[in-house]
Amino acid sequence: xxxxxxxxxxxxxxxxxxxxxxxxxxxxxxxxxxxxxxxxxxxxxxxxxxxxxxxxxxxxxxxxxxxxxxxxxxxxxxxxxxxxxxxxxxxxxxxxxx
Numbered sequence: 001x002x003x004x005x006x007x008x009x010x011x012x013x014x015x016x017x018x019x020x021x022x023x024x025x026x027x028x029x030x031x032x033x034x035x036x037x038x039x040x041x042x043x044x045x046x047x048x049x050x051x052x053x054x055x056x057x058x059x060x061x062x063x064x065x066x067x068x069x070x071x072x073x074x075x076x077x078x079x080x081x082x083x084x085x086x087x088x089x090x091x092x093x094x095x096x097x098x
Contacts, residue, residue, distance in 0.1 A: 004033040004073065007090065011039045017098040024051060025073070027058065027088035032074045035093055040069045043097035048073060050089050057087035071095065 005026040013019045021037050037043055048061035056078045065072035071093065075084035 002028065002030065002033050004028055004035050006035065018096060019098060021093070021095040021097070023093040023095070025091050025093055027051075027061070027075055027084075027090045029075070029083075029085050029088045031083045032064065032072050035071045035073060037069045037071070037095050037097065040095070040097035043069050043071060043095045045097075046071050046093060046095040049092045049094070051091055052089050054078065055087060055089065058084045058089040061089075061091040063093070069097065 007024040007026050009023040011019055011021050019040055043066050046063045048063060058075050059078040060076045061073055063071050064074050075088050077084055
């Protein structure tokens with residue numbers, strides 16, 4: 001699994017133990033890729049949102065696994081079952097952790 005490229009990020013720490021990471025990620029084709037949130041030890045929740053309008057080649061990005069601070073993300077074509085193999089769209093990743 002290849003690491004995905006971070007284009008920008010903003011980490012906000014709130015009173016208490018939680019932080020929020022907003023990361024723009026360079027979309028990549030293939031079965032899955034990882035994003036590591038170095039500013040956190042543990043991510044408890046995360047989700048993705050496309051940075052542009054969906055296309056037939058890339059209609060959605062999802063977080064499929066969280067292991068400590070490493071998130072596995074995958075892009076899907078418009079059938080929501082086939083991995084994106086061409087023309088991947090950049091996406092935003094929002095992660096909550098500590």
